[in-house]
Amino acid sequence: MTSTIRFLRLLRRLDRRGRSRAPFLAVACALVAGACGYAPTGYAAAPLHEAAGVTIDPVGDTLGAGLRQWDITRLAVTQQTDSTVVELDLTATVITRVAGDSTGLLGFIDFDIDQDSTTGRQSAVDSYRHDGGSSGMRAEYTIVLGNVAPDSSMSVADVNFRSVGRVKPRIDGARLTFRVPNALIGAHAGLLNASAVVGATGGPSDFAPNTGHLATHD
């Protein structure tokens, strides 16, 4: 099976699950303050490391035959009191899939919240790369960039690709910023690993880091 077909089938499967769980998610959003919004408040902050990590990705290292060659330049993760802030920088102004644009951004941002490469599922980067390399991480949670609701929020999926909530990104030109409530992605202590793969209809076009993964540190 080609990577393009696997990419699209996975997205369709996630989309179906997101829709089928919509009533449950609506209830969850009502019950859990901040679980599905951009600026969470109202839940006790876990003791966190004030950790951060960043990886710079080359310009022009795209691959595949997608309709849009989205090109990552930077992935950064910063821990705040109650949330994990993720910045994904690209070489072009971000266009999401909210309008059904086939060149809109697809992809996944994976989190390995226990920094344990023996737990979780295969990272999306390793599912789509063709260079024989490895991210060296497995993932417990994932932001699904292609699962965009009319309010522009995107799905957060767990290790079994079940949606656990939604986060609304901020778009500043070529930068996509997520503020993910820590309550949404498990009881991690601020130290985590991350990696990302992006693409459009037709398949993935870039991943970051090109080798290994981003790891936050004090």
Ligand SMILES: [Ca+2]
């Ligand atoms: Ca790149």
Ligand SMILES: [Ca+2]
């Ligand atoms: Ca890359």
